[in-house]
Amino acid sequence: MRRLALSALALSAALAAGCASPGAAPEHAAPQAGATALLRLPPASLQRELKLQQHITVEFQMQGRTERRELMALLEADAAHTRLAAVAGGQVLARLSWDGTKLQVSRSPWAPAELQPERILSDLQLSLWPADAIRAALPAGWSFDATPALRQLRQGTETVAEIRFPDAATTLFVQYRDGYRLTIRNLPAQGGAA
Numbered sequence: 001m002r003r004l005a006l007s008a009l010a011l012s013a014a015l016a017a018g019c020a021s022p023g024a025a026p027e028h029a030a031p032q033a034g035a036t037a038l039l040r041l042p043p044a045s046l047q048r049e050l051k052l053q054q055h056i057t058v059e060f061q062m063q064g065r066t067e068r069r070e071l072m073a074l075l076e077a078d079a080a081h082t083r084l085a086a087v088a089g090g091q092v093l094a095r096l097s098w099d100g101t102k103l104q105v106s107r108s109p110w111a112p113a114e115l116q117p118e119r120i121l122s123d124l125q126l127s128l129w130p131a132d133a134i135r136a137a138l139p140a141g142w143s144f145d146a147t148p149a150l151r152q153l154r155q156g157t158e159t160v161a162e163i164r165f166p167d168a169a170t171t172l173f174v175q176y177r178d179g180y181r182l183t184i185r186n187l188p189a190q191g192g193a194a
Contacts (some may be wrong), residue, residue: 005090036153036175038122041137043079050075071088080100084096091108146163162174170183
């Protein structure tokens with residue numbers, strides 16, 4: 001279950017850190033210079049079902065100091081849909097649903113404009129989907145390495161993102177290009193839908 005810990009990766013970074021990330025690229029399109037490659041893999045390519053609740057701590061630099069934010073994420077995925085809800089301050093901040101064709105998003109009025117659903121979906125898939133499916137979808141010049149303890153996304157020789165799994169319930173994610181770090185802890189299942 002440790003790879004499941006990154007379900008709200010970009011959502012938490014965009015919502016809590018308010019970091020603006022590059023514009024979204026269409027499926028399999030080459031990203032703009034400095035942009036992170038975006039995935040749009042079908043839900044069925046996950047090859048399993050999951051239901052997960054997570055506690056996420058986001059760390060980022062602002063005006064020379066480290067800032068921290070926390071939120072909860074609820075994730076459900078099956079062969080037909082991927083659904084994600086982010087909860088902060090006891091309220092649903094945003095919901096995302098992807099059926100392999102259409103990405104639907106609803107946001108609370110206080111969700112930041114930097115929230116990019118395409119980025120959320122891509123980072124979710126980067127962390128959870130099988131490595132072969134990810135590699136097949138990357139644009140030219142990008143590579144993806146995956147072992148049970150480490151996943152790395154690279155453009156050329158630059159490591160863009162790195163995901164480590166120190167134990168079965170914890171994931172550490174560093175997005176070097178966009179400048180944030182996530183500590184994600186899987187919580188015991190309690191039911192409820194994303």
